[in-house]
Amino acid sequence: MMRLAAVDLGASSGRVMAGAVGPGVLSVEEVHRFPNGGVRVAHGGGSTLHWDILGLYREMLTGIQAAQRGGELAGLGIDSWAVDYGLLDASGALLGNPVNYRDSRTDGIAQRVAEVVPARELFDITGLQQLPFNTLYQLLAERDLGSAETMLLIPDLLNYWLTGVRGAERTNASTTQLYDVRSGQWATGLASRLGIPSRLLPPLRDPGSVVGTLLPDLAAELGLPELPVVAVGSHDTASAVVGVPAEPGTNFAYISSGTWSLVGLELESPELGDSALAANFTNEGGVDGTIRFLRNVTGLWVLSESLRTWEAQGTPMSLPEVLAQAAGVPPLSAVVDIDAPVFLPPGDMPARIRQACVDTGQRPPEAPGEVVRCILDSLALAYRRTVRQASELTGRPVDVVHVVGGGVRNELLCQLTADACGVPVLAGPVEAAALGNVLVQARALGADLPDLAAMRALIRATHELRRYEPSGRESGWAEAAARIDSRVVA
Numbered sequence: 001m002m003r004l005a006a007v008d009l010g011a012s013s014g015r016v017m018a019g020a021v022g023p024g025v026l027s028v029e030e031v032h033r034f035p036n037g038g039v040r041v042a043h044g045g046g047s048t049l050h051w052d053i054l055g056l057y058r059e060m061l062t063g064i065q066a067a068q069r070g071g072e073l074a075g076l077g078i079d080s081w082a083v084d085y086g087l088l089d090a091s092g093a094l095l096g097n098p099v100n101y102r103d104s105r106t107d108g109i110a111q112r113v114a115e116v117v118p119a120r121e122l123f124d125i126t127g128l129q130q131l132p133f134n135t136l137y138q139l140l141a142e143r144d145l146g147s148a149e150t151m152l153l154i155p156d157l158l159n160y161w162l163t164g165v166r167g168a169e170r171t172n173a174s175t176t177q178l179y180d181v182r183s184g185q186w187a188t189g190l191a192s193r194l195g196i197p198s199r200l201l202p203p204l205r206d207p208g209s210v211v212g213t214l215l216p217d218l219a220a221e222l223g224l225p226e227l228p229v230v231a232v233g234s235h236d237t238a239s240a241v242v243g244v245p246a247e248p249g250t251n252f253a254y255i256s257s258g259t260w261s262l263v264g265l266e267l268e269s270p271e272l273g274d275s276a277l278a279a280n281f282t283n284e285g286g287v288d289g290t291i292r293f294l295r296n297v298t299g300l301w302v303l304s305e306s307l308r309t310w311e312a313q314g315t316p317m318s319l320p321e322v323l324a325q326a327a328g329v330p331p332l333s334a335v336v337d338i339d340a341p342v343f344l345p346p347g348d349m350p351a352r353i354r355q356a357c358v359d360t361g362q363r364p365p366e367a368p369g370e371v372v373r374c375i376l377d378s379l380a381l382a383y384r385r386t387v388r389q390a391s392e393l394t395g396r397p398v399d400v401v402h403v404v405g406g407g408v409r410n411e412l413l414c415q416l417t418a419d420a421c422g423v424p425v426l427a428g429p430v431e432a433a434a435l436g437n438v439l440v441q442a443r444a445l446g447a448d449l450p451d452l453a454a455m456r457a458l459i460r461a462t463h464e465l466r467r468y469e470p471s472g473r474e475s476g477w478a479e480a481a482a483r484i485d486s487r488v489v490a
């Protein structure tokens, strides 16, 4: 049996899990969890929303040490949220603190890019959805790239600090909008048309390759052996989708449900048609050459920001409390388009929700339980829309929706998802990303897990899933959809 440390950094929390993998054995145990989130820093009359990258690095090291204390580790791997990066100078020193993708510095940049590279062409090269914070747009928002030598995405930056080796793991590189989805290489022609120096783009590496070993001085300081560091599916969603325990041959959609809800299908090749572009679907690279054809649905972020707002306003509410209240609110009383840009930046979500309801002629929710019910109904409505679109765009039926990630713990949302989508939901595991992370590490280090099907079979054999059946009340959802989008056909 192999023991492995999985570092999984989400936008709302980071965790280090100690994993065990062997014949018929797969488990992950949380050894360290720490909060993550934006840190706003003032400068020259304005401010920038950053991540606390050094704090995350320190917490990660603490977690790896804790994992090693539980038993000799064979390796470690890091996955994190996508698109964000650190810039290194020629000596390899970090230039500035990485910026959080929710910062407003990219406002208006996508439109400027579209004047140089039309959206159709950009999609044809990269296969990516338009998100205002794609790495391409963030790099163009940088004040000065002159002294930058290399751009490292967050997991690659942490890997560099651990091993001294620079590179870009493909699943995360595919989220930059600077990666050619067909050739699997950096889109250097695109970069140079937009004035982004290609020296910034480091050598690509495959998920499942070994990055290097822990730097000897670091290992000695931490009391760790010189462990191999494995490039896993370093985009957290890539690892989470490895961890979707679908049966072979089933027509499944997945929802990776955390700060974001990533809703879509696993494909063998990208879907680059005009309809996919118009529906703003993305083709992100997955483990073993798969494609994640999905849309980002603004996920439980709106709920966690609401809790933060109530706390700041002096009326704190706990998550279990508001969820219990929400369960008692009549369904679909009010719904919003949860994907509207207004819900992207941090701030007072209850106020924004009320405004969106007023704008669509609905009675705005007042009490926290009503606000939370509106959020959950609206999320389920967005899942319904996105699962249907994914199915239509690819011509593939969807018979079951797998939900993985922290949102699995939200039973009301899982039931609403089954109701809205009209198909059963299979919920679990919560820690799919960490499982996907350790499975890819285990294979890289010699475990007999030939393909995704073998990895998923091991998850099914070792983890309980919960099944939610649709309640059959279909019509309410179509009517609610029509309330927020006159283009939606019931």
Ligand code: ADP
Pocket: 009, 010, 011, 012, 013, 257, 258, 259, 260, 300, 301, 303, 304, 319, 405, 406, 407, 409, 410, 411
């Ligand atoms: P990320 O990886 O993006 O940081 P997670 O997958 O950890 O996110 O999911 C975090 C979300 O899971 C929280 O925002 C919360 O809404 C939900 N969640 C976590 N624990 C519970 C719980 N006990 N009950 C209901 N929801 C929960």
Ligand code: LRH
Pocket: 010, 011, 080, 081, 082, 083, 101, 235, 236, 237, 258, 259, 260, 262, 296
């Ligand atoms: C989820 C996620 C998602 C990205 C977003 C930036 O954590 O990686 O797949 O679009 O963060």
